[in-house]
């Protein structure tokens with residue numbers, strides 16, 4: 051017997067990431083190849099016509115798993131009955147704008163969407179915030195949707211995680227699927243700390259896992275250019291495309307939700323921005339990216355990893371930036 055369709059909300063659906071992610075969801079990349087879906091697409095009034103175009107294309111593509119599309123500019127209608135919410139819509143930084151101006155616009159968007167989700171989403175709805183500043187938008191969403199369990203609200207750092215896997219695979223000439231257990235700590239920003247101290251690569255000769263530090267054999271690169279490349283990758287994509295990353299962001303958001311709902315493979319963790327419980331000395335109450343394993347729709351922070359002085363300093367620096375962003379966001383609420 052076929053499964054009941056799951057309603058998946060994509061906000062900012064007429065934008066770049068929206069355009070990349072909706073066919074992935076409709077093809078089963080996010081929820082599995084046997085899971086029918088109904089897509090809820092939200093955008094704002096100026097993008098209503100473009101949104102209609104996306105809806106037309108979804109019909110034209112005749113996706114077997116796609117059982118319906120709700121395309122709307124009404125946030126309440128968009129949130130009704132959704133089990134998964136991918137929050138891509140937001141206000142981008144424009145020329146001449148101060149950080150505070152962008153923050154203030156996004157705080158009011160995420161405050162309003164939090165209450166629409168809280169009142170209208172299906173019970174147990176899982177939320178991933180993609181729109182920047184992703185960690186702080188997710189924190190605001192959490193604060194203004196108190197009836198949604200905090201564990202159900204996350205932000206996307208899986209793109210950074212995947213970027214780190216890609217850089218290591220390239221460097222040691224391995225398949226990316228053989229690299230695992232990198233960590234992105236902290237903010238989805240240039241202060242994030244991509245950590246390879248616990249990462250391994252499955253070697254082709256005997257299939258054993260070898261430590262990345264041992265295989266790369268170049269701590270100067272790992273502690274320098276590797277970190278900078280991952281931290282700056284978003285900016286490098288913007289420079290090359292004149293647009294920010296979209297297909298990799300969409301694909302990583304699918305990875306994030308798929309692993310969260312369907313589980314991480316045994317012995318493997320992924321990075322997710324989650325509400326800090328104080329693990330690893332990260333201040334509680336920040337939306338901070340940690341290594342997590344997922345099982346049965348629940349994530350848990352991987353505990354007991356050794357943190358050296360180099361890592362400690364970088365983990366604290368990104369936590370400091372998040373505390374400052376949080377203070378700025380709260381000042382916009384006054």
Ligand SMILES: NC(=O)c1ccc[n+]([C@@H]2O[C@H](COP(=O)([O-])OP(=O)(O)OC[C@H]3O[C@@H](n4cnc5c(N)ncnc54)[C@H](O)[C@@H]3O)[C@@H](O)[C@H]2O)c1
Nearest residue numbers: 062064065066067093097139140180181182184206209299
């Ligand atoms: N976390 C990550 O890894 C990551 C990666 C790439 C991009 N991003 C961020 O994702 C966001 C979207 O990127 P994009 O390239 O798709 O941008 P985009 O400008 O192409 O699309 C954004 C869409 O959001 C819509 N929108 C604006 N306000 C809205 C609201 N209140 N409700 C619903 N929709 C609204 C816009 O009309 C637009 O269609 C940006 O903030 C970008 O910085 C995050």
Ligand SMILES: O=C(O)C[C@H](O)C(=O)O
Nearest residue numbers: 182283284285287294295
């Ligand atoms: O949109 C951006 O500023 C960059 C984006 O967050 C990315 O990491 O690609």
